[in-house]
Amino acid sequence: MKTNKYLRNQLLFLSGWRRRAIPVLAGLALGACSDPRPPEVRGAPVQAVPAARAPVTVDVCGQPVTYTQVPQRAVTHGINITEMFLALGLQDRLVGYGGLRDITRLPPAQQPLLATVPDLSNQGMNLETLIHAQPDFVFSGWSYGFRPGQITPASLQALGIASYVLSESCIRQVARERVSLEDTFQDLLALGRIFAIEERAEALVNGLRAELQRTTDALQGLPRKPRVFVFDSGTDIPVTTGRYAMPQAMIEAAGATNIFDDLDSSWVRGNWEDVIARDPDWIVIVDNDSPTADGKRQFLLNQPELSYLQAIRAQRFVLMDFAEATPGPRNVQAVRRLAHALHPERIPSP
Template sequence: MKSNRYMRKQLLVSCCLKRSALMTMASLALALTLSACSDHRTEDTSVMPGKAARAPLSIEVCGRPVVYDKVPQRAVVHGINLLEMFLALGLQDRLVGYGGLRDIQRLPKAMQPLLAQVPDLSSQGMNLETLLNAEPDFVFSGWSYGFRQGQITPASLQELGIASYVLSESCIRQVARERVSLEDTFSDLLNLGRIFDIEARAGALVRGQRAELQRITDALKDQVDKPRVFVFDSGTDIPVTTGRYAMPHAMIEAAGGSNIFDDLNSSWMRGNWEDVIARDPDWIVIVDNDRPTADGKRQFLLAKPELSQLKAIREQKFVLMDFSEATPGPRNVEATRRLAHALHPAHIPRP
């Protein structure tokens, strides 16, 4: 005979699936639709074994306080860089699913076995049905990573009794920010440590990364030359690049360079080839996200006639970054050192 918990879960999924056609409406409509299911979800999760109650913990997320009253036991993470954060903190035993990872080989080799028993819920966007079937009590993602207005959002998850945390860098999609910094990555790691009650582990990881970053910036503190850097993510007719609120901007600054598109007031966005030519970068950072391959992007840039006189093209000065290095994650500092060595080899030893 099926358990009451199973029946409640099936009722919840059925309830939410009947309303899936409304997922393209505005987020307020989504929240109202999902509220019909929230009572069932709240009843179910309140009796899940192993959910450790604690004194309410308040953390600022995208400029507003969010309260966490339980230590999550069943987490879903969407986005390769966010997944690397989670695994770097040793939280693989809390994972009941992940998404946004097209190929597990994109992870560092040491991390790949950690996902052997964890279901891949979606290689692309979040899917409500598969998410609910995993019965999570916590979702970690970011705006334009997995959270999207009119689809799955922190507010709609809250209606279902599911806690969430939003990647700090992605908050620019919802609220104004003063700047982006590698401290954003450190803050996310520390906040996850608080949420999952592993503060000592998170603190040790962040202290090591802060110390390494300090060594880089100390070595470059008297450096006045700031090589111009163009970040090329994708695009042929129009390049997708890094504005002043994307992580590579902070990494370029820490590495002693200047982002040629620091006047674009968002994170990842479209630039134009005319400005690339006018601003004549000394270096080009190619983001490797397999669409196409990094070498394919390099060959495209070298073959584009109007770019032939750029200094970076003439001298073939390229730095390759994996997508998960160029987005907030535990490999940001390592990639910053590699970039700093390329820009200032006399001051920063080869990694």
């Protein structure tokens, strides 16, 4: 594999710290009050798993990837990605995280789990900082932390570091038929295999699937599905979600349609003319820090050209945190909350 000069220098650096690396310590035991795992496995001690094991092969963006060892020193990049890792009880393997501007954006039970874990970057993934953490595994996604020409699974592999790619993000590299909440479930199950915690991952996924099924069963036979516009950011040009972003699957599961489900992309720049023409019944505002969710709401309410939209006239808004709108363990709960707003006669208050 060809590498540029910077990557070759990092490879030399990496080989040096591997010779100096000390053994990894066993993970810390955690109290049940801060344990994010499901009731079926809550209370079980978190134990270090020996690195040696039979190779495990999982699907990553349509390609088989084999992991010959159980990772002991992991780095995550992206708040939703870090939440997935913590929901599996893998905090003892974390040697760093990134892409999280504020730890308080995590669920309260998860916040203490990162108290002693280094924040490697609250913006983009940095190779030098990443290597200093001495990881043997990186979990991120395309446009979450992995970017062509920068840090990629291939460049990490050249440095002897394994990785896993968030399934929803694979649309940035390969063609896909659709996005699904099953993408999140399959990612959790794949991590369970990679980290030799299959039973823990299956218990978590089974609970999420059952909760999702209760919502979708209650929405069978709807006479009409409301039209939903997802507003992420932007003033002159709105950033929204096409048919391959996770909100597409969440809106469908909540008994509605995405007004931009004809856009063959994930998170994408749209235009206000199409928003007006498609006249959404509801608007989902994604809270991703800048500006605030209320600031986005006030912006929408103050635009004269939007004043005739059904959603604006009735002020029908649903707030969704960024970690809820991207693949992660909070997707299912967010679907039910959205379904309650759209169909309160079918779905009781969460």
